[in-house]
Amino acid sequence: MKILFVGDIVGRPGRVLLRENLKQLESRFGPFDFRIANAENAAGGFGLTEKVMNELFSMGFHCLTSGNHIWDKKDFLEVLDSERRLLRPANYPPGVHGQGYGFFLSDKGTRVLVVNLQGRVFMPPIDCPFRKAEEIIRDSNAEVVVVDFHAEATSEKKAMGLFLDGKVSCVLGTHTHVQTADEQILPNGTAYITDVGMTGGHAGVIGMEKSGVMERFLKGTPSKFEVCKEGLILNAVVVEVDETTGKATNILRIYEVYEK
Amino acid sequence: MKILFVGDIVGRPGRVLLRENLKQLESRFGPFDFRIANAENAAGGFGLTEKVMNELFSMGFHCLTSGNHIWDKKDFLEVLDSERRLLRPANYPPGVHGQGYGFFLSDKGTRVLVVNLQGRVFMPPIDCPFRKAEEIIRDSNAEVVVVDFHAEATSEKKAMGLFLDGKVSCVLGTHTHVQTADEQILPNGTAYITDVGMTGGHAGVIGMEKSGVMERFLKGTPSKFEVCKEGLILNAVVVEVDETTGKATNILRIYEVYEK
Amino acid sequence: MKILFVGDIVGRPGRVLLRENLKQLESRFGPFDFRIANAENAAGGFGLTEKVMNELFSMGFHCLTSGNHIWDKKDFLEVLDSERRLLRPANYPPGVHGQGYGFFLSDKGTRVLVVNLQGRVFMPPIDCPFRKAEEIIRDSNAEVVVVDFHAEATSEKKAMGLFLDGKVSCVLGTHTHVQTADEQILPNGTAYITDVGMTGGHAGVIGMEKSGVMERFLKGTPSKFEVCKEGLILNAVVVEVDETTGKATNILRIYEVYEK
Amino acid sequence: MKILFVGDIVGRPGRVLLRENLKQLESRFGPFDFRIANAENAAGGFGLTEKVMNELFSMGFHCLTSGNHIWDKKDFLEVLDSERRLLRPANYPPGVHGQGYGFFLSDKGTRVLVVNLQGRVFMPPIDCPFRKAEEIIRDSNAEVVVVDFHAEATSEKKAMGLFLDGKVSCVLGTHTHVQTADEQILPNGTAYITDVGMTGGHAGVIGMEKSGVMERFLKGTPSKFEVCKEGLILNAVVVEVDETTGKATNILRIYEVYEK
Numbered sequence A, B, C, D: 001m002k003i004l005f006v007g008d009i010v011g012r013p014g015r016v017l018l019r020e021n022l023k024q025l026e027s028r029f030g031p032f033d034f035r036i037a038n039a040e041n042a043a044g045g046f047g048l049t050e051k052v053m054n055e056l057f058s059m060g061f062h063c064l065t066s067g068n069h070i071w072d073k074k075d076f077l078e079v080l081d082s083e084r085r086l087l088r089p090a091n092y093p094p095g096v097h098g099q100g101y102g103f104f105l106s107d108k109g110t111r112v113l114v115v116n117l118q119g120r121v122f123m124p125p126i127d128c129p130f131r132k133a134e135e136i137i138r139d140s141n142a143e144v145v146v147v148d149f150h151a152e153a154t155s156e157k158k159a160m161g162l163f164l165d166g167k168v169s170c171v172l173g174t175h176t177h178v179q180t181a182d183e184q185i186l187p188n189g190t191a192y193i194t195d196v197g198m199t200g201g202h203a204g205v206i207g208m209e210k211s212g213v214m215e216r217f218l219k220g221t222p223s224k225f226e227v228c229k230e231g232l233i234l235n236a237v238v239v240e241v242d243e244t245t246g247k248a249t250n251i252l253r254i255y256e257v258y259e260k
């Protein structure tokens, strides 16, 4: 089976780009039996709203993952609890809204476990992502397992890849908004990439307009960040998984530039 | 002119790999008029020694850049002061050993200014890399300028790329040891990549063996890091620069896997 | 001369407490020839407004210092530029609104230089506070110099105290909102305390109500912080300075509990 | 009963000071039925050795707590496992050497549970100290419970105090090496102080000599830290606990200056 995973969608530019190009992408690299996207920045660059979430589901995604920004919009917490196709990192402590993993059916009826985890290096201190991963997978009995590891440090991401190698179908990094070139099949059959990248306007700084970001770096004071509308790119990976073994057989990196 | 820039060389595996393959690389992607490598991890994974430095210069590098690890070996500080072909980040405070930029002559006699800078996001607080960059370049009167921006955060790196766009020939990121797939020529003619990656054994975690790194992530306690000897890769970029304007005309990403 | 320095005023509870008790404080520990307070949290716990600032000046403060929170209210930036009795940390980069030091006249006509600085350990990376301090003091020609060092780490604060010992009248720490018990006259005549503490409702967590803070610690997700109205305390120090030499002769710690 | 808790002992100066003054301290503030000290810096400022540990036990301490530095001396890990009177923070992950809490008998035969915890703000990401505290206490059935919360941020420490208020006899902060002036009995009977401080040479920077620390702050490069031998102070608290209820009735702060 072929799984499409789209990197952090940043604001409206990212959503429009996706809607307009998903079909063509499928015709070139698909068909995709299962479609996931990281949506933590899909609404205005920070978090998610119900409307934006539904817009993404209507494009045909089976599951949306997220990360640290999913808590940005306060009135969204109830949606997090009720919409089971939307995940937040599983290693947030007990009592936190939403769910960190879920079981899904692909278009062809294959059962897929998707696990969302978050790193702790240079990020807020939450529960251990490694032990949480182990705990979820041990109990799951699933063949096909997709892990979105939302993390900053390359070391923590690669460590997770090796830690889960052979136990899951793929470990796909998100959060840095820059795609890495190290896609690979690890020795025991897990597809891995340090970061899938982002989908949206990349002309500025990781999806935001240059001016606000530069001001923060040059002055050290808060500034307003606006979603960047230029330099549209779509970052994703396509992972081929043998559904009988759960092992990945291929990982294809997609870095489409729609606008210079 | 063609400039070769090799990503962080990690220990002996990285050095041996380079020595054995540099010529063949040149025959495929060169000739390289100017050769640079980041050497902050070249000696046992942490810092540099005089012997290792000379080994690298003997391979034909015109200039070695570095980063936060260059201070790891204490008896190396005098070498930092005397060897002008070796750079450390220029935005360390006044009084620190070594130099942060230098002028070099390419094989064809073109004057090249190399500037080494270090980021501050998720890194020790030193002087502002943006203002330091501006100050060095303003006074330099050089056409061809190569910047190694040794930094962790993708946002700070891309911000530096845009900040220097049109003022330098290239801004090449280092430090994360994972190559990114976003090499590009920025609108005003500066070649850019968020991270060039690393050169050495990549089977473990960013150049180190898996076991020591895993222990630190799983237990939170110190552990011994050993250089990884397996999964040899060579990460580099080749930047083509018009030496009359100093503008980049092309950036080619090299990710050679010598051993799975 | 006697200088009163009041620790971070947190919201309305802190302001009301000050207004109601400043006179009585003066009758017990004064008279105070010069009065300073750190006001970075004076408006609702985050930043400052023009109205709140004027309320504080009307209580008789000669100078208000601040810190990282002074940027919280966006429409306040113009006031920062125009009101020269209000300081923000001096080691923010060039181009930032406001001023980092100022010359004032005490009630008895003594010239006082007040310098506001901010640490960088566990705080945003700005310019070096040590070199900035040196630069301001070198050029000042002032006898009486008060330094508010707004910083997190005890090590950085004590290092600043020793760095400026003998060059300024006092180095008074702020930012942690908990008063330390290490007030002392350093060997060369500078009065020092790691943190003056806070003024406001201390029953919760550093001036904020318990519930919002606990949620953040227990869940790792954002929560709303409300100013704490209970457990009112006033934290300050009184520094006696010989105005002919600029040396401190005494530092008295004030920790008044107005409500258990 | 009276419990003595001595703040982080730094190197030989701290140990000598303790040995020479413990008796006199007891005659003034005691008798102490139970004696604890934080020993994470007792051996040369970094970690602990078996010899130094035994030296401390021979002074009459019932229990030694520690913190992040306890892992500094590698050949000490076996001692951590075998010596049950020595604690390391309990919220390190499963599989880590040593124990995080223990039951002890006071001189008068009262059972005392000592729990060592470590914060996560500005510190390495380990397990949640709040949930770990709750878990240990729930299962303990102890009346008298002493908590050493080894943490950096004042907010996290006060939050722990309020979280455990009424459930333990005292929450005593360590790690910053500067004593705070906020000792108090919380509303439900738990004695609290943000930081007990340190015991050793305080003339430099938090127990270390000024020169090495200043170099790191001024240059941003590594430097050698030497234990400070001057400005000897002894920081401690004496907590009075009603052993039938486990509630604290008093907390006395001790800040003895033995040498200016």
Ligand SMILES: [Fe+2]
Binding pocket: A008, A040, A041, A067, A069, A175, A176, A177
């Ligand atoms: Fe994101």
Ligand SMILES: [Fe+2]
Binding pocket: A040, A067, A068, A069, A150, A175
């Ligand atoms: Fe994120």
Ligand SMILES: [Fe+2]
Binding pocket: B008, B040, B041, B067, B069, B175, B176, B177
């Ligand atoms: Fe490196």
Ligand SMILES: [Fe+2]
Binding pocket: B040, B067, B068, B069, B150, B175
């Ligand atoms: Fe580095």
Ligand SMILES: [Fe+2]
Binding pocket: C008, C040, C041, C067, C069, C175, C176, C177
């Ligand atoms: Fe404050």
Ligand SMILES: [Fe+2]
Binding pocket: C040, C067, C068, C069, C150, C175
């Ligand atoms: Fe502050």
Ligand SMILES: [Fe+2]
Binding pocket: D008, D040, D041, D067, D069, D175, D176, D177
């Ligand atoms: Fe300590």
Ligand SMILES: [Fe+2]
Binding pocket: D040, D067, D068, D069, D150, D175
């Ligand atoms: Fe510590």
